[in-house]
Amino acid sequence: QKEVEQNSGPLSVPEGAIASLNCTYSDRGSQSFFWYRQYSGKSPELIMFIYSNGDKEDGRFTAQLNKASQYVSLLIRDSQPSDSATYLCAVNANDYKLSFGAGTTVTVRA
Amino acid sequence: EAGVTQFPSHSVIEKGQTVTLRCDPISGHDNLYWYRRVMGKEIKFLLHFVKESKQDESGMPNNRFLAERTGGTYSTLKVQPAELEDSGVYFCASSPTGRPQYFGPGTRLTVT
Numbered sequence: 001q002k003e004v005e006q007n008s009g010p011l012s013v014p015e016g017a018i019a020s021l022n023c024t025y026s027d028r029g030s031q032s033f034f035w036y037r038q039y040s041g042k043s044p045e046l047i048m049f050i051y052s053n054g055d056k057e058d059g060r061f062t063a064q065l066n067k068a069s070q071y072v073s074l075l076i077r078d079s080q081p082s083d084s085a086t087y088l089c090a091v092n093a094n095d096y097k098l099s100f101g102a103g104t105t106v107t108v109r110a
Numbered sequence: 111e112a113g114v115t116q117f118p119s120h121s122v123i124e125k126g127q128t129v130t131l132r133c134d135p136i137s138g139h140d141n142l143y144w145y146r147r148v149m150g151k152e153i154k155f156l157l158h159f160v161k162e163s164k165q166d167e168s169g170m171p172n173n174r175f176l177a178e179r180t181g182g183t184y185s186t187l188k189v190q191p192a193e194l195e196d197s198g199v200y201f202c203a204s205s206p207t208g209r210p211q212y213f214g215p216g217t218r219l220t221v222t
Binding site: 002004032034036042043044045046049088090095096097098099100101102103 | 113114141143145151152153154155158165166168169201210211212213214215216
């Protein structure tokens with residue numbers, strides 16, 4: 001079983017729609033959860049982090065965490081063509097190192 | 111504020127040669143990490159420095175890899191001798207203590 005699993009893509013959504021990305025993790029001791037966005041050939045860019053159960057909103061992005069279900073998600077509202085990228089879910093326990101999922105590629109259709 | 115920088119951006123070497131990758135973290139970040147992504151796989155942790163000390167090197171694949179962070183500033187990752195399976199993108203990240211990690215653009219290493 002992989003430590004971090006993401007829903008397989010690619011995910012194609014029309015401009016203005018909501019993109020929903022899912023991630024599950026295997027280590028119940030995980031403490032911190034991150035979403036990174038990566039454009040092709042570029043560095044992973046931190047867009048959201050969440051530590052507590054519930055929702056966290058930042059602009060058009062909402063991260064949702066459910067530790068009991070070992071599940072974290074990212075919603076992108078009012079999707080724009082510039083949101084087209086690969087989204088990486090990353091998790092860590094209390095030892096700093098990040099475990100990454102394989103990523104979900106999102107394409108926003110104009 | 112300058113981000114994490116890495117050099118070179120690309121490196122193509124032959125099997126058996128040596129390559130040294132460099133990472134300059136964000137100024138003031140005590141924590142520095144190395145990760146690697148091989149083709150088709152997830153990004154994997156290699157090691158973690160706190161200032162100049164290796165905190166965790168559990169992800170280093172074998173003793174052909176040597177990382178240093180002299181003086182607690184920039185870090186180097188040397189691969190000697192390089193093998194074909196070392197090809198991939200090597201990312202460096204840095205963070206203040208207890209804060210999220212910020213990644214550099216990566217070095218794409220190709221071993222032929």
